[in-house]
Amino acid sequence: MAASTECGSHTSTLENNMSIKKALSAASPLTLRIVAECPVTKARACDLILPHSAVSTPVFMPVGTQGTLKGITVDQLEGLGCQICLGNTYHLGMRPGPDLIDRANGLHGFMNWKRNLLTDSGGFQMVSLVELSEVTEEGVKFKSPYDGKEILLSPEKSISIQNSLGSDIMMQLDDVVSSTVTGPRVEEAMHRSIRWLDRCIAANKNPDKQNLFAIIQGGLNAELRKACLDEMTQRDVPGFAIGGLSGGEEKDDFWRMVTLSTDHLPRGKPRYLMGVGYAVDLVVCVALGCDMFDCVFPTRTARFGSALVPWGSLQVKHKQYAKDFQPIDPDCQCPTCKRHSRAYLHALFKNDTAAMHHITIHNIAYQLNLMRSVRQSIVEGRFPDFIRAFMKRMFPSRDQYPSWAVDALASVNVTLE
């Protein structure tokens, strides 16, 4: 299903709304409208129009693996301005299973989320649960941790589950190899991912309602990546993800693969960089041309009492905050910062689970707010200045700037003084 692209610059709000409405009712379940492009870097600000609502990019998508964002209600998530979040095919396919979710009116119905959902294919679990899996051309064989039964996750099965889940964006099943693996396995996986992409496209029962994204593989090998890009961009998919990264590889290799990928992905389709969520990584990768991101980090780290702030992070459970009566971030407008102090949250961690929820809300607010500010700066033509101010706030001094970030930004014409 081809995605449609529109380039708007100075259209009025009324025209904007009308074109969004028109796009929503159009046959294509995905429309990308490029609102602004940074003249210095490769960054773009877009409106991504999906079946359930429009999404402003660049966007960070919080992860709700099992049909819930841990401890947060859908109302709270909506209240934070989240327009799209993730669910996981492997986990939901196991519990409660696609048949039940079908009967519940899809994952949207089951969790009562009215905005957009993106589901991962189950591919990543091949790496994260590698002890329990075996890959063949057919698919991935998993041994269920719950009852020891063997299940085969094939491209067809993954798409079938995702069709039942009814997500707005589905990911192809890819042959995922850890980014620290080298040798022929990487090439094998890249080629297989292309074959699996074709099988996924063929298996998609709802091309008019669900968008199937391809995932570019090839590890840290530029040739393999390029080969994968050449092949996959020939397929008519509404969007592309950059996969196989963010798994512990050297950052110097990481950013080079990201920028190589965005160089060869079509301008008019969204670029989703999977598994990226640290603030610095987000800002740099937006500069390298990525539109969408997801990561469990902000929500997971929250449950350990780690609050994300513009100058790094704050370990609320540490003794030094026991008598600190400021909010986590005095400039933050989230419900947690408007009402509670570090000292109260520090003490609450000893008493009730709500402490985790307070930090989770703050961290999601932080991530979404960061992306909102990034987008605004691109729209207003001052993204490079934003980057410089961001880095200055985040790091105590220039020599603490990560060198990979300095290099990556230099590659897109942003020099940090």
Place this chain on the structure above:
Amino acid sequence: MAGSKMQLELSRVVQGKSRLGVLKGLGRTGRHSLEVPGCLLYTRFGTVPHLTQDTLHTMSSLPSVSQVTLSNIAEHQEVLEEFKDGFRRFAGLHDTVLYCSLHDPAALCPTGYTTNKTVSVWGSGGRIELTVAKFMALQKTVQPDWYQSMADGETWQNNTSRKRVRKSVDRTLAHLDECLLLHQKSQELEGVEVFGVVEGGDILEERLRSARETAKRPVAGFCLDGLQSGSMDQTLRTQLITALTKELPEDKPRLLQGVGRPDEVLACVEAGVDLFESFFPFQVTERGCALCFSFDISPDPERAGRAPPAVLELNEENKAVGETQQNGDRNRDDQTQMTSFEIDLKDKRYQDDFRPLVEGCGCYCCKNHQRAYLHHLLVTNELLAGVLLMIHNTTHYYGFFSVLREALASDKLDLLKRRVLGDGGWQTGRKE
């Protein structure tokens, strides 16, 4: 107590025992009130378990009085002293009346550490010993609107000797006198109310003595201690409460500690209790269950002679699950056991049950989610389960209290009892 603002206005006293009314003059400004029979909002360190402000405020009619406990707060004394502005501000609680109790009704604590001059509470770091001086220092930093005086209530074990019970009464009175002395001298506690605590274990004479003596002191109301769920049969509890309340002034409120099960609440209201702690919905939540018992007393000609659907389903479900219909009394350690007022959402039968927890319940959980979803959240150990269940169970429980007051106002207490406790005759018919 000089200038006590707290006033109990009774509108009805049914059969000389059950009381209906409003407790007025609460809070520093004296503008808050609480209907009785009623309950306090149970919190852990100022937070209703699992809930943040957003999720808490999906519920519209919450009690105007929040309960905090020294078991949660004691270990944070230093922080509060440095903060200076009292616990309410520290916790980000704005418009609520704050009541401070000694123990957390939902947390059993070890026994054997009470002495003539001290009682102990358990924080996250271990045991904290409180003298009256330390107890009062804590009250000064917490700055509640009202608190219970320090008390020795360790009489609920089965083998408590008469001597031990007598000691608990004597100590509690001594602690009360000391507390009141320090209270009167303290500027920080001006306008703050004190409740005396009635002890006496399961010995009638001691109960009467404790009540009589405590009533002589200038307190704003009375806590009834040592009668917690699991410490004795309801029959004995009713007997003791009925007798001891005769020694208490009619125009001061009676707060029963550690009792929250709906059947026990009904019996204790009939015995003369005004206020309860609302920890029961929290306990139900912690075991992954949802309160479902019916308390519908609306006149419905179609229902006459037939139990309402919720009770029908509930009993059917409990029988199939093999749950005992008896709500175990004697064992205080076993308050985690499921009761007949709830359903166990982890049970497989709810896997594909797409109905709300309780049909017609207006809470956020029932308006937005289904049993199948809650089942999934529990099976996968998701945090959201606690949030949603806490919202529902709290709403259901306060709904019950609201109807209880309605029943007292309109002479329908017997009907309510039949609804809540199950229609005896009908139940026999269902045994297959």
